[in-house]
Amino acid sequence: MKRTTGQDRSITSKWRPATQAVRGGTARSEWGETSEALFLTSGYSYDKASDAAARFAGEQQGMTYSRLQNPTVEMLEKRIALMEGAESCRTMATGMAAMTAVLLCQLSQGDHMVAGRAAFGSCRWLTDTLLPRFGIETTIVDGSDTDQWKDAIRPNTKLFFFETPANPTLDIVDLEAVCGIAKEAGLLSVVDNAFATPLLQRPMDFGADIVAYSATKMMDGQGRVLAGAVVGKEEFIEKTLLSFTRNTGPTLSPFNAWVVLKGLETLDLRIRRQSENALKVASFLDRRVATLYPGLASHPQHNLAMRQMDAGGTILAINVDGGRTQAHGLLDALELIDISNNIGDSRSLMTHPASTTHAGLSAETRAAMGVGEGMLRLNVGLEDPQDVIEDLDQALVAVGL
Numbered sequence: 068m069k070r071t072t073g074q075d076r077s078i079t080s081k082w083r084p085a086t087q088a089v090r091g092g093t094a095r096s097e098w099g100e101t102s103e104a105l106f107l108t109s110g111y112s113y114d115k116a117s118d119a120a121a122r123f124a125g126e127q128q129g130m131t132y133s134r135l136q137n138p139t140v141e142m143l144e145k146r147i148a149l150m151e152g153a154e155s156c157r158t159m160a161t162g163m164a165a166m167t168a169v170l171l172c173q174l175s176q177g178d179h180m181v182a183g184r185a186a187f188g189s190c191r192w193l194t195d196t197l198l199p200r201f202g203i204e205t206t207i208v209d210g211s212d213t214d215q216w217k218d219a220i221r222p223n224t225k226l227f228f229f230e231t232p233a234n235p236t237l238d239i240v241d242l243e244a245v246c247g248i249a250k251e252a253g254l255l256s257v258v259d260n261a262f263a264t265p266l267l268q269r270p271m272d273f274g275a276d277i278v279a280y281s282a283t284k285m286m287d288g289q290g291r292v293l294a295g296a297v298v299g300k301e302e303f304i305e306k307t308l309l310s311f312t313r314n315t316g317p318t319l320s321p322f323n324a325w326v327v328l329k330g331l332e333t334l335d336l337r338i339r340r341q342s343e344n345a346l347k348v349a350s351f352l353d354r355r356v357a358t359l360y361p362g363l364a365s366h367p368q369h370n371l372a373m374r375q376m377d378a379g380g381t382i383l384a385i386n387v388d389g390g391r392t393q394a395h396g397l398l399d400a401l402e403l404i405d406i407s408n409n410i411g412d413s414r415s416l417m418t419h420p421a422s423t424t425h426a427g428l429s430a431e432t433r434a435a436m437g438v439g440e441g442m443l444r445l446n447v448g449l450e451d452p453q454d455v456i457e458d459l460d461q462a463l464v465a466v467g468l
C-alpha cells in the first residue's frame with residue numbers, strides 16, 4: 068500500500084489529537100482513495116511459496132491472515148495510537164475483549180491486582196468471578212481514595228486497573244497520584260478510558276502505562292458497532308498482548324474497524340457538543356434531584372476532574388429517593404430519551420443500572436459501589452439540549468419530582 072507524502076510518520080506524529088482523529092493512520096491503496104478503504108478479506112495470497120515461508124518466518128513484511136493483520140484494522144490501530152500519543156495499539160472485537168485480553172495476557176496464577184470498586188459490570192465480573200478461577204486475586208478499593216491503592220499493594224501485586232470517570236457512579240480517580248504509586252512500586256497501571264476518550268483525557272500524560280477502550284462508546288459514537296482497543300508501549304502491545312490475541316482470536320472485524328474510523332472523524336465535534344449539552348442538562352437536573360456530573364461544581368471531585376479532563380463528558384447520573392419504583396416510573400414517562408443501557412451514542416439514552424448493566428452483581432456489591440435502587444444513568448446525545456431538558460422535566464413531574 069502506498070502512503071501519501073502527508074503520511075510520513077515524522078510529520079503525522081506532530082498533529083494534534085483532533086487532526087489525528089480525521090487523518091491519522093490513513094494508508095492509501097494504489098487508487099489514491101481519499102477515505103479509508105474497506106478490506107473485507109480473511110486471507111492474503113503470495114506470489115511464491117518462498118514468500119509465504121518468509122512471511123511466516125517474519126522475514127518479509129506483509130499480511131498473512133486477518134486474525135493477525137488486516138489493512139483496514141491496521142489503519143484504525145495507527146489512528147488510535149496517534150490520538151493517544153502512544154507507541155502502539157491493538158484493536159479487539161469488543162471493549163470486554165480488550166479488558167479480558169489486557170488482564171489475561173499479563174497475569175498468571177498466584178498474581179494479585181488492585182482494582183477500583185466502581186466499574187463497568189462485566190469488568191467487575193472479570194475481577195470477582197473469572198480471574199479467581201485461575202488463581203488471580205483482586206483487592207477492590209475505593210478508587211477515589213488514593214491511600215487505599217497504596218495500602219492494597221502486596222509482594223505479588225502486578226497491576227492497578229480502574230476507570231475514570233467510573234461507570235455509572237462518575238467517581239474520579241486521581242490519575243497522576245495513583246499511576247505514580249504504581250510506578251514507584253514497579254506495577255503497571257491499566258486505565259479504562261471509555262467515558263472520556265483521548266480527546267477529553269489522555270491517561271498516559273499522567274503516567275498510565277496502558278489505556279483500554281470500549282470503542283463501541285464515543286469512538287463509534289453512533290450506536291452502530293462494537294469494538295475495543297488497547298494502547299501502550301510497543302514492547303507490551305507487540306509482545307505480551309499480541310501473542311495472546313493472535314492465538315485466542317478476539318479480532319475486530321474489518322467492517323467494524325471501518326465504521327469506527329468513520330466515527331472518529333467526528334469524535335472531537337461530538338464529544339465537545341455532547342459534553343456541552345450534558346452540562347446544560349446536569350445543571351437543570353441538579354436543581355431538582357441529586358445529580359452526579361464531573362463538570363458540575365457540585366461533584367465532590369469536580370476540581371480533580373477538571374484538572375485531568377478537558378470537559379465533563381457525556382454521562383451523568385441522578386439519584387431519586389423513591390428507589391426502583393420511582394426510577395422505573397421516570398424511565399417509563401420519557402418521550403424523547405430512549406430507555407437503553409448503551410452509552411456514548413449520539414442519541415440521549417437513560418438506564419437503571421441496578422436492574423440492567425449492574426444486575427449481575429450482588430446487592431451488597433452494588434451498594435458498596437454506590438449503585439443504589441434509585442440511581443439512573445443518562446447519556447446525553449446530540450439533540451437540542453432544551454428538548455432533552457423538557458423531556459426530563461415532564462418525566463420528573465410524572466413521578467412527583
Ligand SMILES: *Cc1c(COP(=O)(O)O)cnc(C)c1O
Pocket residue numbers: 161162163164166187190230234259261262280281282283284293294295410
Ligand atoms: C461499555 C464499556 C465496556 C465494555 O465494552 P463493550 O464494547 O460493550 O464490550 C467496558 N468499560 C466501560 C467503562 C464501558 O462503558
